[in-house]
Amino acid sequence: MIVLQDLRFAYAENAQTSFSLNIPNWQILPNEKVALVGPSGSGKTTLLYLLAGILQPSEGVVKMGDFIISQANELQRRSYRLKEIGLIFQEFELLEHLTCKENMLLPMRLCDSGISKSHQDRVEELANVCGVKNKLNEYPQKLSHGERQRVALCRALISRPKYIFADEPTANLDASNKKRVLGLLTDYVSEQDATLIMVTHDVTSLERFNRVIDFTDFTQ
Amino acid sequence: MSELLYLAWCYLRYHWVKTLALILATTVIVFLPLGLREIIQKSAETLQSRAETSPLLLGAKGSPLELVMNSLYFQSHVQETLPYRYVEDARKTELGWPIPLHVKFKSGAHAIVGTSLDYFSFREMQLRSGRLMAMLGECVLGSEAAKKLKVLPDSENDSVISTPDNVFDLAASYPLKMKVVGILQETGSMDDEAVFVDIKTAWVIEGLAHGHEDLQSKAEEEAILRHDGNKIIANASVKEYREITPANLATFHFHGDVKDFPMTGMLVVPDNKKAKALLLGRYENNDGHLQILEPLSVIDDLLETVFAIERYVMSGMALVAFSALCIAGLVFVLSIQLRKKEIATLHKLGVAQGKIITMLGLEIIMTLASGVLLAWLIAACFGLWGTNFIFEMISAL
Numbered sequence: 001m002i003v004l005q006d007l008r009f010a011y012a013e014n015a016q017t018s019f020s021l022n023i024p025n026w027q028i029l030p031n032e033k034v035a036l037v038g039p040s041g042s043g044k045t046t047l048l049y050l051l052a053g054i055l056q057p058s059e060g061v062v063k064m065g066d067f068i069i070s071q072a073n074e075l076q077r078r079s080y081r082l083k084e085i086g087l088i089f090q091e092f093e094l095l096e097h098l099t100c101k102e103n104m105l106l107p108m109r110l111c112d113s114g115i116s117k118s119h120q121d122r123v124e125e126l127a128n129v130c131g132v133k134n135k136l137n138e139y140p141q142k143l144s145h146g147e148r149q150r151v152a153l154c155r156a157l158i159s160r161p162k163y164i165f166a167d168e169p170t171a172n173l174d175a176s177n178k179k180r181v182l183g184l185l186t187d188y189v190s191e192q193d194a195t196l197i198m199v200t201h202d203v204t205s206l207e208r209f210n211r212v213i214d215f216t217d218f219t220q
Numbered sequence: 221m222s223e224l225l226y227l228a229w230c231y232l233r234y235h236w237v238k239t240l241a242l243i244l245a246t247t248v249i250v251f252l253p254l255g256l257r258e259i260i261q262k263s264a265e266t267l268q269s270r271a272e273t274s275p276l277l278l279g280a281k282g283s284p285l286e287l288v289m290n291s292l293y294f295q296s297h298v299q300e301t302l303p304y305r306y307v308e309d310a311r312k313t314e315l316g317w318p319i320p321l322h323v324k325f326k327s328g329a330h331a332i333v334g335t336s337l338d339y340f341s342f343r344e345m346q347l348r349s350g351r352l353m354a355m356l357g358e359c360v361l362g363s364e365a366a367k368k369l370k371v372l373p374d375s376e377n378d379s380v381i382s383t384p385d386n387v388f389d390l391a392a393s394y395p396l397k398m399k400v401v402g403i404l405q406e407t408g409s410m411d412d413e414a415v416f417v418d419i420k421t422a423w424v425i426e427g428l429a430h431g432h433e434d435l436q437s438k439a440e441e442e443a444i445l446r447h448d449g450n451k452i453i454a455n456a457s458v459k460e461y462r463e464i465t466p467a468n469l470a471t472f473h474f475h476g477d478v479k480d481f482p483m484t485g486m487l488v489v490p491d492n493k494k495a496k497a498l499l500l501g502r503y504e505n506n507d508g509h510l511q512i513l514e515p516l517s518v519i520d521d522l523l524e525t526v527f528a529i530e531r532y533v534m535s536g537m538a539l540v541a542f543s544a545l546c547i548a549g550l551v552f553v554l555s556i557q558l559r560k561k562e563i564a565t566l567h568k569l570g571v572a573q574g575k576i577i578t579m580l581g582l583e584i585i586m587t588l589a590s591g592v593l594l595a596w597l598i599a600a601c602f603g604l605w606g607t608n609f610i611f612e613m614i615s616a617l
Contacts, residue, residue, distance in 0.1 A: 049568075078570040080570070085570070087569060089565075093565040095565065096562075097230055097235065098227075106227075107569060110569070110570075110571045110575060
């Protein structure tokens with residue numbers, strides 16, 4: 001369960017933006033699929049980064065299960081993120097010098113556990129489900145947008161994370177790829193009892209979510 | 221660490237052109253001083269070891285370095301020669317053991333060394349096959365010369381031909397075909413590259429002796445232009461022999477007194493220290509036409525100059541290397557700037573800062589280490605095979 005208590009975040013005084021985010025008490029339950037909607041600049045991505053521990057709140061508490069990520073140090077937050085959180089970005093953010101397979105295995109390589117046979121099998125399994133099995137040895141540059149996002153999805157799911165945070169993962173995809181990626185995400189959440197929080201502007205996909213949070217009122 | 225190493229390798233592999241360029245640049249920066257040091261060290265060792273085993277060297281007045289390079293390393297030409305009678309003179313002193321040298325001609329790239337059989341005893345050279353030269357026109361090959369001239373051990377009737385001085389000069393000496401009678405064991409010195417002949421054979425190549433058809437026979441009367449005392453002047457139809465065989469050996473004869481025939485140098489092996497001092501005194505107080513040298517001191521003087529130049533070159537290279545390393549550093553910094561997005565992704569995924577720095581550091585280390593390793597390998601090869609290079613360089617000076 002994710003718990004947020006009196007969360008406040010403002011960029012530093014010398015930052016170019018005067019944006020600040022204020023969120024009252026929230027709870028997001030396991031197996032819940034939450035969509036964050038709202039205009040650009042309303043703080044949706046900032047909230048994802050606060051939840052993932054990429055940013056630190058100015059005030060308030062962010063609890064991920066028993067782990068209070070807002071009070072953890074940088075190293076602890078990174079370690080937690082690498083193991084427990086699957087992040088998906090709008091621009092895919094695959095490393096161009098790694099093949100699709102190497103990109104998928106990247107979080108495992110950077111964990112202290114290293115690569116095992118079970119990780120290799122997991123890659124095969126995810127690639128098969130996401131329809132990119134024949135692209136495993138290709139570099140991202142040679143892939144279509146839809147394929148790249150599916151590879152990024154595999155990378156997010158490789159460590160079987162409890163939380164999936166997706167920042168407009170379907171924004172650059174055509175209708176069929178959009179449907180496919182969303183289907184894969186929601187299926188994973190159902191199968192693994194995970195929590196999905198996704199930023200989206202796509203109103204047609206909102207019916208797939210348990211809860212939709214409009215961000216219009218959270219910023220100043 | 222192995223995973224980070226693998227990721228660093230993936231980056232270098234993907235950007236192989238950039239990586240290769242950086243590796244090659246590093247190789248050049250490191251190789252230049254390393255290779256120069258290696259070749260100078262190896263050459264110094266080779267030059268000194270040969271000079272150490274050559275006690276005294278007598279030659280005509282002129283450049284001491286030229287004389288040493290010619291007599292010991294069969295490189296360079298001496299401008300002045302000394303007459304063969306000095307061999308007899310030195311022998312009469314009973315202070316040492318004279319070995320004549322005539323190093324002027326070549327067979328391809330290999331020096332033809334005219335000498336006496338004493339040379340082989342002095343240098344403690346052993347035959348791998350065959351025998352030493354016994355007759356005019358016979359030769360013995362150094363091991364490398366045999367390989368390069370494709371003369372196999374135990375092959376009879378193999379021959380080598382001397383290279384003419386000047387192919388456009390019709391009056392110059394013609395090439396002489398010499399029968400190979402033996403191949404020497406490898407010595408690891410310049411002797412391996414040489415073609416050894418008796419000094420008289422060297423004189424034949426020089427044109428001081430020759431063999432031709434018998435002019436006394438009536439059949440050749442038409443070839444005789446006139447008689448001049450004991451001399452017979454003939455026209456160009458008289459056939460000169462370009463190979464010495466048992467059949468024509470008797471027709472070979474020398475024009476002039478052998479004692480006046482030239483040597484390019486003469487090794488003198490003194491019997492003891494006292495004899496050495498006496499020989500040095502005897503030939504230093506001559507009429508000014510001779511010089512007697514201790515080759516090691518000439519080589520030491522040469523190396524002193526070489527090392528002084530090396531120090532200046534090294535200082536210059538250090539500055540160039542520093543500048544090049546600054547540029548390489550700039551390339552790495554700019555590359556990291558260009559990879560900001562990739563680094564940000566790693567941060568967002570949760571990779572520890574230390575791991576990211578280690579990964580970038582490993583990329584730099586792998587590139588630089590590959591360059592250094594490659595430079596070291598090339599320098600080692602240069603040291604092994606580049607010794608001839610310094611001889612050629614010195615000869616060209």
